[in-house]
Amino acid sequence: MENSRIVLVDDHQLIIDGLSRIIQEIPGFELVTSYHDPLEALQKIPVWKPEILMVDFEMPGLNGLELIRKLKQQIPELKTVLLTMHLDQATVKEALSLGVNAYILKNLDEFELRVALEKVSKGQNYYSAPVTEVLNSKSKSIQKSSNSQLDLLSGREREVLKLIAEAFSTKEIADQLSLEISTIETHRKSLMRKLDVHNVAGLVRIAVQEGLVS
Amino acid sequence: MENSRIVLVDDHQLIIDGLSRIIQEIPGFELVTSYHDPLEALQKIPVWKPEILMVDFEMPGLNGLELIRKLKQQIPELKTVLLTMHLDQATVKEALSLGVNAYILKNLDEFELRVALEKVSKGQNYYSAPVTEVLNSKSKSIQKSSNSQLDLLSGREREVLKLIAEAFSTKEIADQLSLEISTIETHRKSLMRKLDVHNVAGLVRIAVQEGLVS
DNA sequence: AATTTTCTCCCTGTTTTCGGGGAGGTTTAG
DNA sequence: CTAAACCTCCCCGAAAACAGGGAGAAAATT
Structure with missing residues (x-):
């Protein structure tokens, strides 16, 4: 089986460097390139035809969701993973409606990243526990993690x-x-x-x- | 020569994982442990007696500068590296007055991290070009990297x-x-x-x- | 040393916000 | 069906925001 080709977009080079090393150690996945400028990524990603796109949410110029939206118009079959610092209900909902395949918080560890990537490459979705908790906001959320x-x-x-x-x-x-x-x-x-x-x-x-x- | 012992504090586990891999590849340095909770780090770092402390600025509970200030009171000879997302003059100035030995933006690459660590371990300081530029704010910064x-x-x-x-x-x-x-x-x-x-x-x-x- | 910027405070006047009501028609939920 | 919530619009008055100006002392730059 061929490796899943990943493209990474994050405005912080140091984080790209670190994530790329983590991805290297996950068998079955291959980081083909990365961008720190979302606008550049928007133009050049189509030529790479990656299977999976990992995007940071917080970026100057064009945020991660907007980048995903625009790229999905061109490449509907693209699988997408959204990386973010903080959990926020509005963003989660927008991500879901966009069909983002995984929503990963940066305070998760590399094991969860691996699980998420493996699921996504199989066509499944991955949302970490805190994320799904935010979604089922109708359930209690009485005192804890009150919804927005x-x-x-x-x-x-x-x-x-x-x-x-x-x-x-x-x-x-x-x-x-x-x-x-x-x-x-x-x-x-x-x-x-x-x-x-x-x-x-x-x-x-x-x-x-x-x-x-x- | 022994390795320089580094302790890393960042609230995002994924970033700790990535940075630790980068540090592993830099000869002469050794990451002995890391924390994602600044308050826990404050208590436990003294027992590790690291030579270099790398701290993220943006953290909940206790920001990186405050953590450095408190730890320097206990360990005055501690060498410190501040990691941050964005450049902000007030923070830079406060960091300098605290005697922070390096100020690194997360959008720099691993090579600059290496240079910075090597300088710091020799007792020198490292401030990247954009940082020094902010300090000499008389220099215009006309079209590029226009600040906020x-x-x-x-x-x-x-x-x-x-x-x-x-x-x-x-x-x-x-x-x-x-x-x-x-x-x-x-x-x-x-x-x-x-x-x-x-x-x-x-x-x-x-x-x-x-x-x-x- | 001279100039510019910053920081403080003031004046006048118009517009908008804010807090308290009420009120009638429509939509939604029990 | 009925009650609650929503949407629309109105009244009033006190408080605050907004816009324009001036001005002196201190600090920073040149």
Whole structure:
């Protein structure tokens, strides 16, 4: 059986170097090349035709999910592994809807990386325990690992929050949604009540933390 | 000559695994142990008596610089290498004043890691080109490697921006810094002018994007 | 030594936010 | 079907943000 050809994209060269050594020691896998610039990766990966693409989520210019989305349009059969620093529900959900095959936290160890790669190459998916826990958010999550605060918002409220966090003024938001200013103000008040903050700064902060923007 | 004994602290196990392999390949150095929890590292490192300590800056609980500060009180002769994701002038300056022997960006490659370790073990210091450039901030850095928008802010402005992004009101910030409200308003206006935004939402967004908070 | 930037504070005035309500129609869930 | 939640819009008033300016003392650069 041939090795599975892997391409790695991470903006930190030192991490590429380290991961490449780990991958070298996993039988059946082969790192063919790597990129530290997501935009360069986007252009050149199609010519490599790798079987598996491993991408860091946090990158300047183009984040990992966007890179995967664009590459999947060109190479639908590409298998993808997302690497990330922190766990965040919005990102996990977006990754799933994109069909990412594995979601790996950087604080996992090399054994889990190996398991994940082997599963992915067989066409299966791999999501580590903390990840699946975030997904089954309907299950308890009463005191521990409470799911995102955004879950108690209505659709419209989330929409308004997103625009607030993008630094639009109330008037601009009203124009954009074809609503009255007073309506946006009502939504903003509901947002502050539900999220327990008392100014827009608090709203923006939560929106960014939860990955609603940027 | 004996090997230089290194201890590594990084909250991401995968990165520890990768770096340990790189260090293994550098002759004259030996990784004796590693920690992913800075608090555990703080307690146990003294018994290892390593020659060189490599620490990630971004860690939960206790950041790399604080860990170094506390350990240097116990082991003044300890040689220290700070690893970090992003370049930030305030951190660089604090690191220098702490006597950190090397400051390495994670987007550097393994060769530079090797050079840095060799210099440090000889009692010299290593600061990569981008780091020294940040220090001599008089050098323009005109088109390439343009640093963040925050670099055109003064120290006080950065401080105020941080507090704004943490959702404190103008009055609360004034109290915290023992300044008049009017002063904070002036700083806020300067921030908006320099960063080209027109409301707090825009300020918070930039602050979060640039890693000033959260 | 001279200039520029920073830091502090002030003034005036307009706009927006914030917190508290209410209210009517629609959608959703029990 | 009924109750709850959602969406829309309105009222009020106090507080804060926003925009423009000025100004003096201290610090940093040149």
